[in-house]
Amino acid sequence: MSVDRSEWPEYLDYTYDMFLSSIDGEQSEAVRFARWVDEVERDGLYPFEAPRLEAQYPRVRAERTDGTPLELLNFSSYNYLGLGYHPEVIAAAKDALDRYGLGACSSPVQAGTLGLHRELENRLVEFIGLPGRGASLFSSGYAVNTGTISALMKRRHHIVIDKSAHMSILEGAQLSRAKTEYFEHNDPDHLREVLEGIDSAVQRVLVCTEGVFSADGDFGRLDEIVAVAREHGAQVLVDEAHSFLVAGPNGRGVAEERGVLDEVDYLVVTFSKALGGIGGALIARKEVTRYVNWYARCRMFSCALDPAVTAGVTKALELAAGSEGDERRARVRANAERLRRRLQDRVDIGPSRSWIVPVIYGSENDTIMLADYLLRRGQEGSVMEFPAVPVNEARIRLFVTSEHEAAHIDACADNILDAAKHFGFLREEDRP
C-alpha cells in the first residue's frame, strides 16, 4: 500500500515556475519563496542544500539545514571518475597554491593568465588530438556557453537549440540576441524542419546540442544532428559536460563515439564533472578560441581560473587521459549498467544509457516527501521536476561514479525500490 497523501500540506504542490516573477513592485516572489522555504524547513522536510562535511565520496557525511547529521550514499555528485579527491590531484593543487597563491587576481586577457593556464590549454588540445584547434578557458562550464554563444552570434543570426539543452546554452542565446528557435529533443527530422524554415538570407546559423543530456541520461544523436546541420550550412556546438572523459573510446566524448569529433565546430567541456574541479573550456579552431578569449564578455571581464583548481584539473586530465582513466571509465560504465539492470524492470528509468540514471516517479507533489524519505534512509539523489522536465515526469537523478562499489550500487537500488513501493511508483507487476 502506498503512502497516504490526503493530509499533505498545500506547499508540496508548489513548483519552481510558480515563483519566477511577480508583477508588483515589492519583490513578492522573494517573499513568497522565502515563506515556502520556511514552511518546509519548519516541518523538518527541506531536503535541499544540505552542506557536505567532506569531499564527494561515495559515502559522505553531511547535515541538513536544520543541523541534523546525515550519513549518505552519495548518488548526487557528478564526480564521475572520482578525480575530485584523487591524491595526486590534491597534491598538484596544493603545489600550485604554494607557488601562485590563492587567486589569479586579474582578467585572463590582462595579467590573469598563468603558466598553469597555458599548460592546461595545451593538454586539452593535445588530448582532443585534432589539428588547428585551440582552447579557451573559462571559470565555469556555464560561462563557456554564455560567453561563446554571445561572442559569436548576434542579431539576425539564428540559433537552433535542442529543447532539452542546458540553461547555459539558452542564456547564451538570449545574451546574443540572435533569433532563437528550438527543435524537439534529439530529433534530427524536426531539426531539419526548423532549419528549412530559416530564410536563406540568414548568414549564420548555429545548432546547439549535448553529448549526454542531464535530465534523461540519454546520448545526443550527434552523427545525425551534425549531418542535418551540415546539409543546411549550419555550425554545430556540442556541450559534452556530462560526457567529456567518460564517453567515447578514448574519453573524448559522445562526438568521438559517434565519429563526428572533427565536424563539431564548438566543443564545450567542463572541469566540474569528470575532472572533479570547476571551470570549463571551448575547444575550436585556434583563431576562434583566440577571438573568444577577448570577445566572450564573461571571460574578458572576470578573473581567470584560480591556480589550485587549474593545476588540479590539469593533473586530473593527465590521469583521465591515460590508463588510469581507461580503468575508471570502464568502472563507471559497469557501475551504471549494474544500477540500470537492478532498476529498469521495476521502475521507469526513461531512455538512460549513461551514468546518469533517472528514476521517474511522476508527480511533482511527491518530490519533497520522497527526497526526505530517502535522506532519512541514508540515500541521496538529485531531484528534478517540472518545469525542468515535463509535468508528471518528476525524477530522482542518480549520478554513478567509478568509485561506487557493488555494495553501494545494490544498496542504492534497494533504497530506490523501497521508496518506489512506499510512494507507489513500482511497476504494476511489482505492486503488492
Next chain:
Amino acid sequence: MTDPRPQGVNTKAQPDRARSVVGSNDDDERYASCDSRPLTLSWTINRHLFYTFEVDIDEAERIVPAPLQVVELRPSVALMSVGVLRYEPGHFGPGSPVFLEVVGAIHVSPDLSTDMPVPTMTFSTFQVLSDSPDFVANEDDTLYTPTRLVSLEARFTGDGLGVEAWDEDGPILAMPSAHTEPRWVHKEMWGQHFTNTKGLQHGIWQWDGRLFEHQKRLPGWRLHPHPFWSGLDVGRVRSTYRTMLQEPGTLCHERFYAMRPFGS
C-alpha cells in the same frame, strides 16, 4: 420574469444574482472568499480541455496590455493557452441548456502580493467566445473579459480527449486525442487573470476536478486563422507545450472572485 443572467453565487457580493449553482459545492467555507474578495461566480463543467502552446514572445507581447509581463518559457518563447469548455445545464435557471465556451489567453506573471495560495498559472485573456447570451452578459458584467456571442460549436472525440471547435466565421481549432494512457488524478489549482475591457483588472480563479496533464507532442493539431485569435498570428504558434484534460464523465468546478482594478 426571472433574471436570465448569472447563476453566479456569492450572495454578499451580488444579492440580486444569488442562485445556487447546479452541482457546485460552494457551501464549502474555504471557497467563500479569497484575498478579502467575495466569490462571484461558480461554474460546473462537464468537458474541459485545455491546451497550452509555445508562441513567439514578440507575438504574445503584441496583444498583452502593459504593464503585464509575458512569461518567457525559454528565450523568445511565450505561452498561449486555449480552453474549450462545456458547462452543465441549469446554470441560468431550471432547464437552461448546456452551453460552450472557448477562451484564449497569454500566460503572464502573477501578482504574488495577493493574499492567496501561490498561483499555478496567470492569464491575460484576449478572447472569450460562447453560444450562451447569459454567459456572455455575465462575463461582460462580472469578469470584464472580451467576450463575443457566436454560434459556437464543438465536436469532442469519442474518448473525450480531443476536440474541434468552430463558429460562423469558420474553424477555430482542431486538437486530436493523442495520449492513450491517461492517469487521472484529483487536482486543485489557484490562479490569477487579467482583463482589459474596463481598464486593467485583476482577478482570482480556482479550479478543481479530475484531470490528466502531460507534455507529450500532439501531432496533427491545428489552429485556424480566425477572429478569435484577436490578431495573434497562429502561424507563429510553434508547438504544443502542455495539455490538461478533464476526465470524461466527471464534473469539475471553476470559481472566480471579484475583480479589482490592477494596482488598487
